[in-house]
Amino acid sequence: MNAKSFLVTGGAGYVGSHAVDALLRAGHHVTVIDDLSQGHRGAVPAVAELLVGDAGDRALLARVLAARPFHAVMHFAARSLVGESMQKPHLYLRDNVQTAHNLIEETVAAGVRRFVLSSTANIFASPPDGAALGEEAPIAPGSPYGEGKHMVERLLHWADRCHGLRSAALRYFNAAGAHPDGHIGEDHHPETHLIPIVLEVALGKRSHLDIYGDDYPTPDGTCIRDYVHVCDIADAHLRVLDVLDDRSVRYNVGSGSGYSVRQVVEAAEKVIGRPIPVRMAPRRPGDPAVLVADGNRLRAETGWSPALPGLEDIIATAWAWRSRHPDGFGG
């Protein structure tokens, strides 16, 4: 493959750093813009260019985008917590959307032709029958976070119609795991995601896991999610690039298998070999009962297939990284 240049916002964060790794392994040149509000310098290899700044800063974007011809922009930078968005909707409906709006306009102005968006399963409601969600499932965001992501998908729709910017909206379900070679993983402050919290319990950093609700309409009463390995999500970003030569697309990115919170805990106990104490807690506002992807369109149109589809294998990669880096990138 010919080496190309990519601008990656949020490339020091969890999913973004795994995508940067995949781009670099494919021989590309990568420029990262990240404000390090959640990301880590240590997650970006020295061979990539890291610019610490705001992904919506128009002057910065204009300067960076003029520096070289970029093949595509990949936009990971965003606030991304469903629960927080129910408490602080403006951060999601104003800030996330404004950042994306500025970035899309500067991308068009610079003449870059391809854009990949980190969208989310949270644009969908939990289907009454718990069925897997395809791309044509009704849009019904479960939170201001999901609504903001859908607004950005619409901005991209019109950027294509009006300016010919080809885009891929990748609606990830639940990103999980860490790079199998053990150099990067998930490290948020504060940590709110299920699997890293379970690992913190296993490491003795927390006494227990709070399970947010056991009265959902699911077999064991806890929420069901589709956990997809972070490197498989990164791989999807590279695979969609060829499709963007012709048209804009949107794909649901998930393994197609759903696991309840209790099943995740059981799987982690098997992988780690220690009990994980849990306590029941109230539901977390904004959480849909069941979100599972029908990822057939992505598979059929790009040849994507998860290399690590099993939940225990996914958790094992997360545990391998976290047990070697108990303080995350700080340790």
Ligand SMILES: NC(=O)c1ccc[n+]([C@@H]2O[C@H](COP(=O)([O-])OP(=O)(O)OC[C@H]3O[C@@H](n4cnc5c(N)ncnc54)[C@H](O)[C@@H]3O)[C@@H](O)[C@H]2O)c1
């Ligand atoms: N993790 C998941 O399960 C998941 C699922 C669906 C969608 N997504 C989306 O994928 C993207 C990445 O998620 P993640 O889990 O890696 O989150 P993350 O918080 O680890 O990464 C986001 C990165 O963007 C940076 N950032 C945030 N706002 C910024 C701004 N205005 N300017 C510059 N940098 C900024 C942060 O410092 C961080 O490094 C997000 O857009 C998120 O909404 C994540």
Ligand SMILES: O=c1ccn([C@@H]2O[C@H](COP(=O)(O)OP(=O)(O)O[C@H]3O[C@H](CO)[C@@H](O)[C@H](O)[C@H]3O)[C@@H](O)[C@H]2O)c(=O)[nH]1
């Ligand atoms: O301490 C905890 C943390 C989480 N959960 C539950 O575990 C599940 C997964 O939660 P979490 O890991 O926080 O992920 P989600 O809230 O499902 O959101 C993730 O997955 C979404 C797509 O489904 C993305 O859009 C979001 O950015 C990403 O954070 C949910 O049912 C939570 O209620 C608990 O019971 N206890």
